[in-house]
Amino acid sequence: MWTAGVSAPPPAVEDGRPRGRRAWWRVTRTPGPLRRSATERLIGGVAGGLSARFGIDANVIRVLFVLLAVGGGTGFSLYVLAWLFIPRAGSDASIARRAVGDRRTIAVALAYVSALIGVFLALDALGLSFVVNRLAWPSVVGLGGLVIVWRAADDDERPYLRELAEQVPVFGPSERRSRTGTVTRVAFGLVLVAAGLGGLLATRHPTFATIETILAANLVIVGFLVIFGPWWLRLARELAVERRERVRSQERAAMATTVHDSVLQTLALIQRAAGDPREVTRLARAQERELRAWLFEGRAPGSFDATEVRTVAQAVGVIEEEVEAGHRVPVDTVAVGDCPLTEELSALLAAGREATVNAAKWSGADSVSLFVEVEPSRVSLFVRDRGRGFDPESVDGDRQGISQSINARMARYGGTVVIRSGPSTGTEVELVMPRREVRS
Amino acid sequence: MNDTGPGASTGTASAPDGRIRVFLVDDHRLFRSGVRAELGDEVDIVGEADEVDAAIELITERLPDVVLVDVHMPDGGGQAVIEAVATVHPEVRFLALSVSDAAEDVIGVIRAGARGYVTKTISGRELTEAIRRVSEGDAVFSPRLAGFVLDAFAADPASAGGATPVFDPELDQLTPREREVLRLIARGYAYKEVARELSISVKTVESHVSAVLRKLQLSSRHQLTRWATERRLF
Numbered sequence: 001m002w003t004a005g006v007s008a009p010p011p012a013v014e015d016g017r018p019r020g021r022r023a024w025w026r027v028t029r030t031p032g033p034l035r036r037s038a039t040e041r042l043i044g045g046v047a048g049g050l051s052a053r054f055g056i057d058a059n060v061i062r063v064l065f066v067l068l069a070v071g072g073g074t075g076f077s078l079y080v081l082a083w084l085f086i087p088r089a090g091s092d093a094s095i096a097r098r099a100v101g102d103r104r105t106i107a108v109a110l111a112y113v114s115a116l117i118g119v120f121l122a123l124d125a126l127g128l129s130f131v132v133n134r135l136a137w138p139s140v141v142g143l144g145g146l147v148i149v150w151r152a153a154d155d156d157e158r159p160y161l162r163e164l165a166e167q168v169p170v171f172g173p174s175e176r177r178s179r180t181g182t183v184t185r186v187a188f189g190l191v192l193v194a195a196g197l198g199g200l201l202a203t204r205h206p207t208f209a210t211i212e213t214i215l216a217a218n219l220v221i222v223g224f225l226v227i228f229g230p231w232w233l234r235l236a237r238e239l240a241v242e243r244r245e246r247v248r249s250q251e252r253a254a255m256a257t258t259v260h261d262s263v264l265q266t267l268a269l270i271q272r273a274a275g276d277p278r279e280v281t282r283l284a285r286a287q288e289r290e291l292r293a294w295l296f297e298g299r300a301p302g303s304f305d306a307t308e309v310r311t312v313a314q315a316v317g318v319i320e321e322e323v324e325a326g327h328r329v330p331v332d333t334v335a336v337g338d339c340p341l342t343e344e345l346s347a348l349l350a351a352g353r354e355a356t357v358n359a360a361k362w363s364g365a366d367s368v369s370l371f372v373e374v375e376p377s378r379v380s381l382f383v384r385d386r387g388r389g390f391d392p393e394s395v396d397g398d399r400q401g402i403s404q405s406i407n408a409r410m411a412r413y414g415g416t417v418v419i420r421s422g423p424s425t426g427t428e429v430e431l432v433m434p435r436r437e438v439r440s
Numbered sequence: 441m442n443d444t445g446p447g448a449s450t451g452t453a454s455a456p457d458g459r460i461r462v463f464l465v466d467d468h469r470l471f472r473s474g475v476r477a478e479l480g481d482e483v484d485i486v487g488e489a490d491e492v493d494a495a496i497e498l499i500t501e502r503l504p505d506v507v508l509v510d511v512h513m514p515d516g517g518g519q520a521v522i523e524a525v526a527t528v529h530p531e532v533r534f535l536a537l538s539v540s541d542a543a544e545d546v547i548g549v550i551r552a553g554a555r556g557y558v559t560k561t562i563s564g565r566e567l568t569e570a571i572r573r574v575s576e577g578d579a580v581f582s583p584r585l586a587g588f589v590l591d592a593f594a595a596d597p598a599s600a601g602g603a604t605p606v607f608d609p610e611l612d613q614l615t616p617r618e619r620e621v622l623r624l625i626a627r628g629y630a631y632k633e634v635a636r637e638l639s640i641s642v643k644t645v646e647s648h649v650s651a652v653l654r655k656l657q658l659s660s661r662h663q664l665t666r667w668a669t670e671r672r673l674f
Contacts, residue, residue: 335587336626371623373626382628384627425633428627
């Protein structure tokens with residue numbers, strides 16, 4: 001087949017020239033920058049890309065690469081370099097550019113390359129220098145490049161690479177790995193081991209004896225790696241999968257326990273309390289809060305410790321929690337801004353708590369609104385209900401006492417209290433505490 | 441999926457009897473039927489959908505007055521529905537419903553184009569009121585949302601967690617009056633109560649809130665988005 005899939009023109013239309021007159025190795029050039037082809041590819045799409053760019057049939061380019069590879073090995077390294085430096089069609093960054101910032105990938109590539117250099121040094125020392133001279137540089141460059149391609153390819157290319165790798169006998173999944181592939185690999189490994197052992201036994205130059213011994217030993221090691229490497233890799237992979245499974249099942253068990261202990265228990269309580277809407281609301285809200293704290297703040301249910309409260313917003317959350325639990329009235333809290341708790345702010349929040357409890361206890365309203373705003377110079381707190389209201393001037397002793405305790409707390413630190421109440425509007429308590437300069 | 445809508449009606453005009461035409465988008469069937477029951481005959485529910493693609497298709501076909509949309513759904517959630525429909529049919533209004541109250545969700549869905557945000561614990565009466573308000577082009581701010589806005593548009597940028605310069609004073613700052621209105625809403629005041637407290641009309645309150653909504657949607661203050669993502673639930 002002599003047409004490149006990327007640019008195959010409709011016959012006899014292209015350029016107005018009939019197809020037959022063109023040289024057999026010419027194809028249509030595609031304008032645009034040089035890109036590796038994503039459609040016309042056997043390996044990396046390099047030949048397809050060059051074909052589209054320069055108008056030469058892809059197979060001609062392929063044959064050139066193969067000839068260069070067989071005669072001296074440069075074809076292989078050139079191909080890999082092109083794979084590295086030419087971006088894939090539809091992408092602007094080459095794999096090489098992606099790899100630049102990736103230290104791990106570079107380190108891994110260097111590790112492979114140095115292992116390969118070790119092998120060549122060993123072969124050289126064993127008198128196989130004609131092999132080394134021919135293959136060393138192309139294969140070192142090629143292997144390093146392939147490792148980088150494998151690790152740094154973008155997400156679009158990676159699935160294709162995996163597919164490609166599975167067709168290579170050594171890397172494929174075990175069930176698809178052919179018997180001959182394994183036999184070849186083991187045979188090659190045995191040759192390496194034998195060569196290494198031979199080198200160890202026959203040291204000829206007294207001056208180079210140490211180096212020769214080291215290199216030969218390396219060769220033996222590499223030989224064993226070739227034989228047992230894939231098997232060891234598979235074992236490691238299986239172990240990792242197993243560990244992940246175990247972690248996951250432990251997490252699931254922990255989750256089940258938490259959900260059982262809190263959510264299912266609450267649901268059971270809710271069913272039993274079905275006749276009491278207030279109780280149902282209280283249970284549902286308490287459970288909701290607990291679940292949120294667990295899901296979003298990572299706080300285990302039941303682990304909340306009041307001594308952990310360090311900021312105004314947290315303290316407001318505690319008021320909401322306690323009043324809802326104690327008085328079965330939902331408290332809708334809104335906090336704007338936040339700051340660490342100080343002595344006078346603790347007093348403000350204690351007063352705010354009193355006011356909230358009051359509203360929950362006496363107003364008869366369905367819910368209480370609690371609003372706190374932290375500003376640079378002061379913190380304001382509003383407690384509001386739409387309940388029956390009262391006259392702040394003439395209330396019974398009990399309430400008088402409470403409102404005085406609010407007043408006293410606030411006055412001690414220079415805060416102000418305003419209570420507005422009416423039979424139709426409900427009650428609102430406004431507490432404002434000036435913030436003192438933070439002592440450094 | 442139910443189809444209770446008058447099949448032939450495609451305009452945005454209200455139902456023949458003057459009721460507001462509402463569309464429900466939520467992936468929980470239980471919740472959809474709950475909302476249906478709560479709204480009762482107050483509004484005309486013209487359809488419902490349980491996933492993003494079907495929602496976009498049916499809303500474009502039926503053009504309801506108000507879409508009640510769940511924030512959390514697979515495939516992009518309510519935000520995806522709003523973004524897909526709002527550009528083509530700006531006359532369809534969205535009211536977001538959620539269980540979450542997370543600043544990120546609230547700000548995200550409002551910036552996508554929702555005219556209000558309420559939590560799923562809202563009562564049927566309040567929900568009907570919110571739907572009416574949104575259908576009239578006004579904004580619906582829950583106390584929590586008002587709190588978020590006050591926090592995000594803090595007078596002193598440094599106290600909101602970053603000294604980002606203000607770029608457009610028209611959009612990036614709240615007027616003192618808007619701040620006052622939001623504060624009252626955060627304190628639990630209904631619009632009517634806000635109006636009485638500030639001695640202004642309910643219409644004026646509504647226009648202040650709509651102005652805040654516009655700032656929330658258009659402000660380029662990137663602090664806003666960052667603030668929302670950094671802020672966790674409390």
